Amino acid sequence: MAERLVVIGGDAAGMSGATNARRGRPDLEIVVLEKGPDTSYSACGIPYVVGGSVDSLDDLVVRTPQQLRDQFRLDVRTRHEVVGIDLDARRLEVRALDQQRTLHLGFDLLHIATGARPVRPDLPGIDGPDIYGVQSLEDARALLAGVDGRRIRDVVVVGAGYIGIEMGEAFVERGARVTMVDGAPQPMRTLDLDMGAHVAEAIRRFGIDLRCGSSVEGFSPGKVHTADGDLAADLVILGIGVAPASALALDAGVAAGARGAIGVDHRQRTSKAGVYAAGDCADVVHLVSRRRIHVALGTVANKTGRVAGTNLGGGYETFPGVLGTAVTRVCAVEIARTGLNEAECREAGIEFHVGTVEGTTRAGYLDDAETLHAKVLIERRTHRLLGGQIVGADRAGKRIDTLATAITAGMDASQLIDLDLAYAPPVSPIWDAFQLAARDALRVARAEPR
């Protein structure tokens, strides 16, 4: 009988695992169990459907279950939720949701790609009507059904992170009045406060009523109760972040890693033989701090899923780690970050100097040159690059990749400054913003008494 690989979860990490395992082992029986109706979709695209720049949620599907069956001979079973893992018996307990029955399925190899769940704080009224998370296509369908045909005037977004801001923008574009509430002093907690302030400015300029340092205390129909009074809300969007959906694996005895995620090694192997995990449910190593952390990002899910799949398919592949590189384009600005921010450096015990610059996206003499703010953190004494952030107009965001590459290579500030980067007036000023920020950081570092 053929060996059987069961994959739990049919999105990025699950499907890149399954398809890469198939490449290595044509002989393997591969079953993919997905509790929702969809496979391989871009959850990151949901705000653009809500905002109207993408027509349909179907456009976000990269590969349908049927395509995956046909192209990769995967036994894809949607609406099948795994409710228990018996590692000794090497058997799963599976709930077939449409048939409303429970079945059991044996496995030789297991790939856990259960993703992350949106955080839903335990507040009064949180389970009331018109309160939506936006983690899956199902969430998005529910949201779109909930707004369909209604006139939505007031939207409250709880949480001013990536998804919160993207959804806030989407509802402004639909003509709603949007209020955004976040407990932190500035939006976008993965940035430092000084860079968050530039984001706050962009959010407000876009017409969103941003209320930082304010906490939500509960919900009632048509209202959000905050520490600073009630807000009218025809609709509430929760954008508070996500937590790894690791309970199933941990309950089965798989060892936990960082922040409640499933612990994996550099080949995506868990503590249990033949059991792999990848994507938002697993932890990863941070390339600068060398600590294991948890991030929930589509890029990382794709990459770690691919590594797991190659190893499951009998190949050899390792995942070197992440920098937490992320970008968004929202409220007419681009926002990006990579590596460690100030708080993360402090937590890791790494001392640093900061360099900042206010630059332009193009040569300053061009009419369409726009402002950008860049920041670089370098290690004290070694001047090694630790991280950086950028907030600016069109074309600012992807510049973070240059810094991410330099950090991965272990470069110091001088090496960044020496890089032969591309210049042409309509594309960039003669010195890249991160090169200028690195110069500023070196100036600060050299002013320090030895």
Add this chain to the structure above:
Amino acid sequence: MAERLVVIGGDAAGMSGATNARRGRPDLEIVVLEKGPDTSYSACGIPYVVGGSVDSLDDLVVRTPQQLRDQFRLDVRTRHEVVGIDLDARRLEVRALDQQRTLHLGFDLLHIATGARPVRPDLPGIDGPDIYGVQSLEDARALLAGVDGRRIRDVVVVGAGYIGIEMGEAFVERGARVTMVDGAPQPMRTLDLDMGAHVAEAIRRFGIDLRCGSSVEGFSPGKVHTADGDLAADLVILGIGVAPASALALDAGVAAGARGAIGVDHRQRTSKAGVYAAGDCADVVHLVSRRRIHVALGTVANKTGRVAGTNLGGGYETFPGVLGTAVTRVCAVEIARTGLNEAECREAGIEFHVGTVEGTTRAGYLDDAETLHAKVLIERRTHRLLGGQIVGADRAGKRIDTLATAITAGMDASQLIDLDLAYAPPVSPIWDAFQLAARDALRVARAEPR
């Protein structure tokens, strides 16, 4: 008496040399001799003035002679052309062009930043009216004066490199009919032919009559004579490339480096004690081939000038080398390259595999996602990154910086694929185009018999 540094040339390499020398040595007497009327300007911006998106050539001036005098205590003398260097007597022969007299000036330290000269092929009629190069602000002033008040219908651009295409676009924007002639089979010789073909398509789509593989045989008033017949030309633009303006230094006994440029070491020192050179007149080392080459790029002029200046000012700074990274945005596409192309690999004896991809600038489901073509060259067996090129719509160009950084770090294809780069649907697909091209190159490499 104070030691005297004389700088020959008042543009990027000269002025970054002078200002950085000043920072290190407040005591130095610094004289800058510039044969033209301008200092520190962006020659790269000239096409945008001609095209009308920048109002005036004055906007391209970063620092006027007076600002340089005031801010850095530089004795800046414009319209002073150095006509001879006597290294034994440590004395320059200088022609004061406005006074029409010759004077002599002693020096202790010398920084040569004489730049490059546009190539003017020795063809019949080349010195006729209405034939313009566009290397300096003076050239641009002459050109603008030449078109002022005239109705220019037909423009012929000789040479389909960066400056040629940029000027061609500028004249299309002024309403002229533009014909572009180049002897090579595709435009943009610094790209491989397959990538040049994508550029050709963009040039033609923009409405320029591009004639590749055709040679210019001479000029007469109103006409350009080519091997394939005569072309009507109210105006001719020469964009055939530049050669290092090194004769003054070489005549004085300074040793030549690559391709007729002044030879320098990694501190920008020439063969003669106390004599430095930087910018378009000097050679540089290529980071991949490790050979000395000649490039004429503003970024390199700025960086090498800065290194020369720091060393002249008693500091210590080295210039690690270049990748020949370049970008332009023209005819509605962005075009960029870095490292070695196929021909340069062959010349250096480096065997390689090629990976290519047709990708998109944003997530494919967004309406404004546009096509881009990327190419990566990796070394045979080691899979080390050697170079790459990209041609695509808005936002394609600056992605070359990621590859340039990875090449500088000595990364191989797998390390590029592993990089944690930024993803968000409106900014990028989930895999960067160069990561996909690197995957393609690895596929090719692995198919090769060992």
